Amino acid sequence: MSERSKVYQQVLSEIQRLIKEDGYLPGDRLPSERRLSVQLDAARSSVREALRAIELLGIIETRQGEGTYLRDYQTFQAVELLASFVLQDSRIKEELQQAKKILENHVLSVDSLSDQQIRQLMEILADSSLSTEEKHHRFFLVFFKANGNQLLLRIWRLMQDFSENIEQDAYSDQYYYDMLKKYKKTIE
Amino acid sequence: MSERSKVYQQVLSEIQRLIKEDGYLPGDRLPSERRLSVQLDAARSSVREALRAIELLGIIETRQGEGTYLRDYQTFQAVELLASFVLQDSRIKEELQQAKKILENHVLSVDSLSDQQIRQLMEILADSSLSTEEKHHRFFLVFFKANGNQLLLRIWRLMQDFSENIEQDAYSDQYYYDMLKKYKKTIE
DNA sequence: ATAGTTAATTGGTCTGACCAGTAAAGACTT
DNA sequence: AAGTCTTTACTGGTCAGACCAATTAACTAT
Numbered sequence: 339m340s341e342r343s344k345v346y347q348q349v350l351s352e353i354q355r356l357i358k359e360d361g362y363l364p365g366d367r368l369p370s371e372r373r374l375s376v377q378l379d380a381a382r383s384s385v386r387e388a389l390r391a392i393e394l395l396g397i398i399e400t401r402q403g404e405g406t407y408l409r410d411y412q413t414f415q416a417v418e419l420l421a422s423f424v425l426q427d428s429r430i431k432e433e434l435q436q437a438k439k440i441l442e443n444h445v446l447s448v449d450s451l452s453d454q455q456i457r458q459l460m461e462i463l464a465d466s467s468l469s470t471e472e473k474h475h476r477f478f479l480v481f482f483k484a485n486g487n488q489l490l491l492r493i494w495r496l497m498q499d500f501s502e503n504i505e506q507d508a509y510s511d512q513y514y515y516d517m518l519k520k521y522k523k524t525i526e
Numbered sequence: 527m528s529e530r531s532k533v534y535q536q537v538l539s540e541i542q543r544l545i546k547e548d549g550y551l552p553g554d555r556l557p558s559e560r561r562l563s564v565q566l567d568a569a570r571s572s573v574r575e576a577l578r579a580i581e582l583l584g585i586i587e588t589r590q591g592e593g594t595y596l597r598d599y600q601t602f603q604a605v606e607l608l609a610s611f612v613l614q615d616s617r618i619k620e621e622l623q624q625a626k627k628i629l630e631n632h633v634l635s636v637d638s639l640s641d642q643q644i645r646q647l648m649e650i651l652a653d654s655s656l657s658t659e660e661k662h663h664r665f666f667l668v669f670f671k672a673n674g675n676q677l678l679l680r681i682w683r684l685m686q687d688f689s690e691n692i693e694q695d696a697y698s699d700q701y702y703y704d705m706l707k708k709y710k711k712t713i714e
Numbered sequence: 715a716t717a718g719t720t721a722a723t724t725g726g727t728c729t730g731a732c733c734a735g736t737a738a739a740g741a742c743t744t
Numbered sequence: 745a746a747g748t749c750t751t752t753a754c755t756g757g758t759c760a761g762a763c764c765a766a767t768t769a770a771c772t773a774t
Contacts, residue, residue: 344725344726344727345726345727345728346578346726346727350582350607354607354610354611357611370754370755370756371755371756372754372755372756380727380728381727381728381729382728382729383571383574383727383728383729384726384727384728386571386575386756386757387574387575387578387579388578389756390534390575390576390578390579391578391579391581391582391604392582392607393579394538394579394580394582394583395582395583395604395607395608397607397608397611400755400756400757401735401736401755401756402734402735402736402755402756402757403734403735403736403737403754403755403756404735404736404737404755404756405736405754405755405756406755406756411611411612411615411618412615412618416604416608416612419583420583420684422542423583423585424677424680424681424684425677426546430676430677433675433676433677433678434677436675436678437675437677437678437681440628440629440632440678441628444628487621487624487625488617488618488621489618489621489622489625490621490624490625490628493625493681532756532757532758533757533758533759534757534758558723558724558725559724559725560723560724560725568758568759569758569759569760570759570760570761571758571759571760572757572758572759574725574726577725588724588725588726589724589725589766589767590724590725590726590765590766590767591723591724591725591765591766591767591768592723592724592725592766592767592768593723593724593725593767594724594725
């Protein structure tokens with residue numbers, strides 16, 4: 339009846355509490371595994387199970403010989419991890435393509451681009467050494483950076499990675515130029 | 527120099543590969559820890575570190591005495607934990623909200639809804655027993671289902687789970703009704 | 715055939731050991 | 745006194761084995 343949680347889960351909560359209450363910040367070093375083991379009255383193996391779990395989530399980072407450090411979460415490692423599971427079994431590749439296009443269409447609707455960005459775009463389109471995939475990627479990368487949402491960019495990149503393993507998805511050259519028309523006046 | 531990855535990470539890949547290639551489906555039982563240990567030539571503790579990590583992710587489920595089961599990952603247990611760390615950053619919070627809205631806005635633009643779907647939506651909005659979060663969730667769930675893209679739904683759900691750990695999310699009642707106006711003619 | 719008992723299997727946890735890097739302390743040289 | 749080298753201590757990484765707890769499978773007696 340008692341929903342006794344596992345030790346590693348308790349350790350997880352403890353670590354979470356510890357980080358909050360003791361005010362650990364990204365970059366700080368956490369107590370060593372052995373110390374935590376004593377401190378939390380759990381075997382080192384249990385402590386490790388908890389640590390490995392949140393390491394996988396990208397919350398901490400461990401360096402052998404040095405210690406365990408609280409990480410800067412901006413890297414969105416967890417997103418990548420979740421994606422590896424979520425995107426993987428997306429049997430219907432069209433769904434992935436569609437989802438990707440939603441994001442692309444969104445960033446295309448930025449209000450304005452800087453002169454430099456437009457120049458970048460023109461260069462990309464003119465570069466004949468690039469494959470269509472590369473072209474597509476670089477083209478939209480400019481827009482995603484203009485948009486500024488790091489999370490969005492991360493998700494899009496992952497979608498890009500996963501869809502590359504399938505087939506191409508580029509549009510015709512004309513498509514990209516059409517996209518640019520809208521901003522063209524800015525440079526002429 | 528060699529970026530030797532840790533054993534538990536190798537085990538992680540192996541398990542992932544195993545799941546893919548051997549065609550495990552949600553509900554299936556994975557090989558036991560001891561068996562995996564032999565099969566992957568790693569200590570049981572290392573296998574456990576990997577299993578515990580993906581258990582936290584909600585990929586698998588373990589029942590003592592029974593075994594380890596692949597589960598249908600609707601419920602990412604890690605979300606709450608992750609959110610408590612990652613969402614301390616206000617920029618990430620905003621990015622998440624924005625990304626979620628992009629998806630929501632997209633599914634709102636379906637061509638038409640069935641009578642039944644419209645009825646569902648009306649009922650949801652009228653149900654005063656629902657919290658604003660619940661209302662928001664159910665409301666859009668109808669649209670996502672109407673859209674049909676499973677991947678999109680899954681991504682949105684994840685984002686939704688995350689943002690439930692924040693406050694502010696719901697719109698005013700009027701917002702939802704306005705959304706419905708567009709389809710109103712269908713039912714009258 | 716059924717119920718009850720036993721054995722085998724599975725996850726949960728702990729202990730202790732050893733390796734492999736890193737950092738700190740100490741000893742030595744200049 | 746400053747710098748260099750060596751040793752020590754500490755930290756994570758990994759392994760082997762043991763025992764407990766819960767479930768399932770096998771077996772046995774009714």
